[in-house]
Amino acid sequence: MSIQDIIEGKKQWRAHMARVKSLPRDYQIVYKEMQRYLFKVGPVDLPDGPLLPGIVDFFEEGVAAGKGVLQFIGDDVAAFCDDLIKDSPTFADIYQESVSGTSGTAGK
Structure with missing residues (x-):
């Protein structure tokens, strides 16, 4: 990764966060909670993929429709996030595969 790539990545991230800051306050709060949850699980x-910009696109549609964020995604934000990533490999999946692949010594 070159310095130019890093600079371009930062520009894209700042533009993304500017879009988030333009959302209504309730959408911003839920987005930040979703972002925190998704960065954990x-x-x-995630950092380079289309998920986070897609969430902002989705939220902008909700704002345009005049809906509150919880009306738009439901009351359980974590379940909404889990549904978004259900078919994507996660770091937890990779870890579980590595642990199950090296079995044999722990149980003896």
Whole structure:
């Protein structure tokens, strides 16, 4: 990764966060909670993938429709996030595979 790639990545991230800050306050709060949750349990390609910008697109549609964020996604934010990443490999999945692949010595 070159310095130019890092700079471009930072520009994209700042533009993304500017979009988040333009959302209504309730949407911003839920987005930040979703982001925190997804960075803990989310897919491997989260930082570079389309998920976070897609959430902002989705939220902008909710704002345009005049809906509150919880009306739009439901009351259980974690369940909504889990549904978004259900088919994506996560770091937890990779860890579980590595642990199950090296079995044999722990139980003896």
